[in-house]
Amino acid sequence: MSLATAVSKELQKTLMRTSGFGQKTMSHLKVTDVIPGRVTFKMTVEQGDGNLYGTMHGGLGASLVDLCSTVAIFTKCNRWGISTDMQISYLKAAPVGQEIEIVGQCDKAGKTLAFSSCFIYNNKGDLLIKGQHTKFMGTPYVELPTEELD
Numbered sequence: 001m002s003l004a005t006a007v008s009k010e011l012q013k014t015l016m017r018t019s020g021f022g023q024k025t026m027s028h029l030k031v032t033d034v035i036p037g038r039v040t041f042k043m044t045v046e047q048g049d050g051n052l053y054g055t056m057h058g059g060l061g062a063s064l065v066d067l068c069s070t071v072a073i074f075t076k077c078n079r080w081g082i083s084t085d086m087q088i089s090y091l092k093a094a095p096v097g098q099e100i101e102i103v104g105q106c107d108k109a110g111k112t113l114a115f116s117s118c119f120i121y122n123n124k125g126d127l128l129i130k131g132q133h134t135k136f137m138g139t140p141y142v143e144l145p146t147e148e149l150d
Contacts, residue, residue, distance in 0.1 A: 003034045007075055025063045029102070037076040037106040041068055044099045055093035056100075061120065062088055065131030068104035069116035073135060076106040081114055081135030088131040092122070099123045112137055
């Protein structure tokens, strides 16, 4: 099983135990690449993701920064953590119907805190949103498969 597949399955399992925002956000995302500490996703901005201007709502952008940077941390230290701080800059809009790429990366993971970044690009490679995320890491450890990666 590849690391991308293992991460996708763990996300689905974890998010199915919850309802609401995280589950809805994750249902849009496709994991396209995973290395420990870095995860890449793709999604298309749908009509229901839009604001009054026909572009991706800022709340969804914030949710993507939260979720995708958390997944990057998870791939590095197998813990989800609890958000303590997020900083988000909105640089350019993504119109409804456009495919976007989201890259989450774990910048540093310690015993009690983890620091991550998230970058959201349009299909031309323009940076739309950049975010930084800090998490308290006092949550339980989760085992990932250790088989050879595909």
